[in-house]
Amino acid sequence: MIRTLIVDDDYLVRMFLLAVTDWEKEGFMIVDDVQDGEQALEKVESLEPELIITDISMPVMDGISLIKEIRRREIQCKIIVLSCHDDFDYVKEALKQGADDYILKNAFNKKNIDDILSTLRKKVDEGREEAKEKKKLLQLADLGSNELKKKFLYNVINNKYDYNQLKQKCMNNDIDLSLLKTAVLEIKILKTYEPNNKNDQQKQIIIFNDLIGMSQNIIDKSYKYEIIATKDYNYTIIVDASSISSNLILNEIASKFHEFIEEKYELSSVIGVSDICIGKESLKNAYNHAQRTLERSFYNKDKILYYEIINIVHKGKTFNRFYDDIKKLLITVDIEKIIQLSREQIKYFEREYINSAVVIEWIKEMDNILHIDREPEIYEHITSIEQVKDMIDNFRKHIHYYPNIPTKITNITVAKAIEYMNNNYDKTISLTSVAEQLNVNSTYLSRIFKHETKMNFTDYLSSIRIDNAKCLLSSTNKKIKDIAKLCGFYDYRYFCKIFKKSVGHSPLCYRKYIE
Secondary structure (H helix, E strand, O other), rough: EEEEEEEEEOHHHHHHHOOOOOOOOOEEEEEEEEEEHHHHHHHHHHHHHEEEEOOOOOOOOHHHHHHHHHHOOOOOOEEEEEEOHHHHHHHHHHHHHOOOEEHHHHHOOOOHHHHHHHHHHHHHHHHHHHHHHHHHHHHHHHHHHHHHHHHHHHHOOOOOOOHHHHHHHHHOOOOOOOOOEEEEEEEEOOOOOOOOOOHHHHHHHHHHHHHHHHHHOOOOOEEEEEEEEEEEEEEEEEEEHHHHHHHHHHHHHHHHHHHHHHHOOOHEEEEEEOOOOOOOHHHHHHHHHHHHHHHHHHHOOEEEEOOOOOOEEEOOOOHHHHHHHHHHHHOOOOOOHHHHHHHHHHHHHHHHHHHHHHHHHHHHHHHHOOOOOOHHHHHHHOOOOHHHHHHHHHHHHOOOOOOOOOOOOOHHHHHHHHHHHHHOOOOOHHHHHHHHOOOHHHHHHHHHHHHHHEEEEEEHHHHHHHHHHHHHHHHHOOOOOEEEHHHOOOOOOHHHHHHHHHHHHOHHHHHHOOO
């Protein structure tokens, strides 16, 4: 609906305009009708109309003065002037002051209303596009300014400049910070992964702009500061601490930002607060303090964390031996042991404060070993050790025991044989060929297979093939002869015989039954 305000000092004209058509049916919502420009200005602030239809000649404040004041205040709306035939000089002045178009009063009737409304819709649509484009350009300008400041400040953090050069370079980058006494607040917004979220980048820009706007209310005007967007949902606040006497002021600022983010966006956030650092490398030290403090949030449930000296281990030990143990356990499908060892590894991470990036690489490698397929973005949204624990507990959902085996497999040779059969059931395989593949005697394999699984080799192979045939019969329209071949049965009659013996129905009846 197009929010519309009507302005005319003639009551009968206003009533006629309201009654000339069903405005709501045509997509217009009349938010109010007023008798002069002064009343219109009061309504514009609160009602935010997209379209104003106004007379020119009115008492108190005429239409031209109204248009001039609206444009001076940079209020975004389309303005259409109502005029008579002898008002053309006034119309020209109205257009000069910022009116978008004019309509003759005597043309505003039921005969011409469709054409008039079409023109109005077009004007408003143009205004919406203009506003959208302007907003985009402003955001790009803010982003460009942010990128320049970010690059410059990162160079300061990394000691790229001699301190004597900084004063001039700060001026060149429109930064008013002394950089001799500095504190840093690092804000990280914790956001869960949403697949195919196209508006994600736009939301980050909106939050960045809101943080800049809100900072004027949160940070005392006597303090100088800069806010830069560093990476996805991470924002760095650099505070010139020259006039800050206590860390309590920083704590109060952090609390207010945290409260604002939680209430405004209903998103969880964590903030790392540095100590107040002094000297030519104060920004570098404060930034590193804030980063190290924020890293602790991976193991700490507090939403605001303050700097203290804790050694965060960035490299950690190598996990090759651990991975080898997991691979061996996977062969025998010992899920509980895999989970137990993984939990013990998590305790090590927590005890030693292993850097979160190391832990995330570890869980990615675990998923790779266990053949667990997750969206790559899921790993990017891991923000706490608790999430990693949940992923470990969910291993049971992803790792399955071998089908049709009533007991747990402990013999590695048998487990390898079963794994080979499950991967190659569609080929021509036999006890002899599998034994050769594993470099064992076929008689020995037959004996230990029966002992471990309580099934003989041929029956188990047949059960695998029948299970896959059932799946194809229920989920595809493939011909039964083709399904037989895909499941390793190259004799169609034999397939039908074995299928009916195992399932109780012929393949054709089974397909009809499950449908």
